[in-house]
Amino acid sequence: MEIAERTGALALKIRKHKADIETEEATKNAFVMPFISTVLGYDVFNPAEVIPEFTADVGTKKGEKIDYAIAHNGQVQLLVEVKKISEPLRVEHASQLYRYFAVTNARIAILTNGETYEFYTDLDSPNRMDAKPFLVLDLSDIDETLLPELAKLTKESFDLDSVISAAGELKYIGQIKRILAAQFKEPEEEWVRFFTSRVYDRSFTQRIREQFVPLVEKAARQFLNEQVNDRLKNALGGPDNYLVMPSDTAVPAEAAGAKTRDNAPAEEIKANESDIVTTEEELEGYRIVRAIVCSEVPAARIVSRDTKTYFGVLLDDNNRKPIARLWFNRSKKYLGVFDENKNETRIPIDRIEDIYHHADHLRKAVARYLAGPTTAEPPAVSELGSAY
Numbered sequence: 001m002e003i004a005e006r007t008g009a010l011a012l013k014i015r016k017h018k019a020d021i022e023t024e025e026a027t028k029n030a031f032v033m034p035f036i037s038t039v040l041g042y043d044v045f046n047p048a049e050v051i052p053e054f055t056a057d058v059g060t061k062k063g064e065k066i067d068y069a070i071a072h073n074g075q076v077q078l079l080v081e082v083k084k085i086s087e088p089l090r091v092e093h094a095s096q097l098y099r100y101f102a103v104t105n106a107r108i109a110i111l112t113n114g115e116t117y118e119f120y121t122d123l124d125s126p127n128r129m130d131a132k133p134f135l136v137l138d139l140s141d142i143d144e145t146l147l148p149e150l151a152k153l154t155k156e157s158f159d160l161d162s163v164i165s166a167a168g169e170l171k172y173i174g175q176i177k178r179i180l181a182a183q184f185k186e187p188e189e190e191w192v193r194f195f196t197s198r199v200y201d202r203s204f205t206q207r208i209r210e211q212f213v214p215l216v217e218k219a220a221r222q223f224l225n226e227q228v229n230d231r232l233k234n235a236l237g238g239p240d241n242y243l244v245m246p247s248d249t250a251v252p253a254e255a256a257g258a259k260t261r262d263n264a265p266a267e268e269i270k271a272n273e274s275d276i277v278t279t280e281e282e283l284e285g286y287r288i289v290r291a292i293v294c295s296e297v298p299a300a301r302i303v304s305r306d307t308k309t310y311f312g313v314l315l316d317d318n319n320r321k322p323i324a325r326l327w328f329n330r331s332k333k334y335l336g337v338f339d340e341n342k343n344e345t346r347i348p349i350d351r352i353e354d355i356y357h358h359a360d361h362l363r364k365a366v367a368r369y370l371a372g373p374t375t376a377e378p379p380a381v382s383e384l385g386s387a388y
Contacts, residue, residue: 002298002299003039003147003150003151003154004144004147004294004299005294005295005298005299006038006039007039007137007139007142007147007150008142008290008291008294008299009038009291009294009295010031010034010035010038010039010139011139011140011142011291012291012292012295012356012359013030013031013034014031014085014114014115014139014140015140015353015356016356017030018085018115021084021085021086021114022084022086023084024082024083024084026084027082027083027084027085027113027114028067028082028114030114031085031114031115032067032068032080032082032112032114035112035114035117036050036068036070036080039150039154040070040153040154040155041154041155041156042070042155048071048074049070049071049072049155050068050069050070050071051068051069051070051071051076052067052068053065053066053067054066054067054068054069054076054079054100064096064099064100066079066080066081066096066097066100067080067081067082068080068082069104069106072155072158075105076104076105076106077105077106077107077108077158077160078106078108078109078110078153079097079100079101079104079106079108079109079110080109080110080112081093081094081096081097081109081110081111081112082112082113082114083111083112083113084113084114085113085114085115086113087113088113089111089112089113089116089118091131093111094109094111094118094120094129097109097111097120097129098128098129101120101122101127101128101129102127102128102129107121107122107160107164108120108121108153108160108163109121109129111133115138115139115140116136116137116138116139116140117136117137117138117139118133118135118136119133119134119135119136119137120132120133120134121134121163121164121167123167123168123171130171132171132175133171133174134167134168134170134171134174135149135150135167135170135171135174136174136178137150143177146170146174149163149166149170183220184217184220184221184224186217187213187216187217187220189209191216192209192212192213192216193209195212195216195219196208196209196212196216200212221280224280225277225278225279225280276306276307276308278306278311279328279329281328281333281352282306282311282326282328284352285311285326285328285335285352285355286304286311286313286326288352288353288355288356289302289313289323289324289326289355289362290302290313292355292356292359292362292363293323293362293363293366295363296363296366296367296370297315297366297370301315301316302314302315302323303315303316303317305317308329309327309329310325310326310327310328310329310336311325311326311328312324312325312326313325313326315366315369321369322336322338322342322344322365323338323362323365323366324336324337324338324355324362324365325344325346327346332348333348333349333350333352334346334347334348334349335347335349335354335355335358337358337361337362337365338361338365340368
């Protein structure tokens with residue numbers, strides 16, 4: 001399995017069982033040890049590789065322990081301190097890591113609550129752990145651009161020099177991205193003032209501030225959606241081949257007498273490209289579906305296609321292999337799942353995370369496609385209640 005699949009599988013496990021974990025010890029057993037073993041590839045049962053309750057005397061502090069030390073080629077390279085998953089990570093949690101970092105050979109320290117992993121090194125002062133992490137991996141919302149760097153810390157591809165050389169750039173890029181994300185979500189006055197001054201010539205009064213705060217928020221959301229939508233369209237080679245009916249029911253173009261991209265085209269009927277807007281909710285739903293089914297196939301084979309009425313998730317970019325449809329462009333959300341005859345049932349969901357409750361149906365759909373050829377296009381379906 002590639003590292004993206006391994007992290008995705010662990011992320012799914014965390015989502016399913018997070019509510020059941022109440023202690024630090026349970027966090028270690030349920031989430032941190034699987035991270036060390038399945039994601040990083042170290043043998044947690046080999047004391048020459050993974051040393052639990054690692055002890056090193058630090059000044060006047062004797063017998064103080066850190067949760068795990070990870071060795072590579074006989075040298076301790078990574079230190080891991082664990083807090084319980086229900087507790088957000090804070091700088092004071094890193095006190096033991098600071099002390100141990102100075103008295104061991106380790107160049108990487110990891111602070112985690114099982115879901116968020118903060119990676120530290122000594123960029124600012126040699127042999128002294130930095131106050132801020134150079135990499136933050138959040139398994140509740142995986143930033144896939146970080147996975148190649150994470151791979152360099154795995155047993156099979158360990159490359160400490162490369163990690164350290166990239167750490168400075170990663171540290172500041174990561175911080176900037178988190179600042180941008182916070183500003184897009186809830187812009188501060190300086191951020192609002194900056195954009196307002198570019199489009200409004202008069203004084204920045206309290207009234208003007210109140211007027212422009214929602215405008216900046218809305219512009220930021222629209223900009224992000226447009227960027228994501230453009231990338232998806234480029235990746236898919238154009239808009240979806242669906243005829244959009246006035247009744248808000250999407251009918252495959254083939255059923256209307258045209259051919260889909262999987263056949264020689266006769267007369268393509270497409271949704272108006274400018275009318276398709278991919279929302280963040282749809283992208284989040286797509287990421288959840290992909291995380292679920294990547295236990296069956298590589299994540300690269302899971303492809304999305306947005307239409308005017310629903311957001312489709314396909315295997316191998318093939319209309320004949322639908323995994324799910326996300327009917328989110330309405331007040332009531334539905335998850336469309338398919339049976340062995342390609343009949344679709346729309347299941348009402350209240351939150352995007354409810355998709356996880358129907359993971360078995362999604363995995364079974366993929367398993368059926370892997371088991372044998374498919375011939376029929378998925379039919380359109382009227383809104384139904386849950387049949388499962």
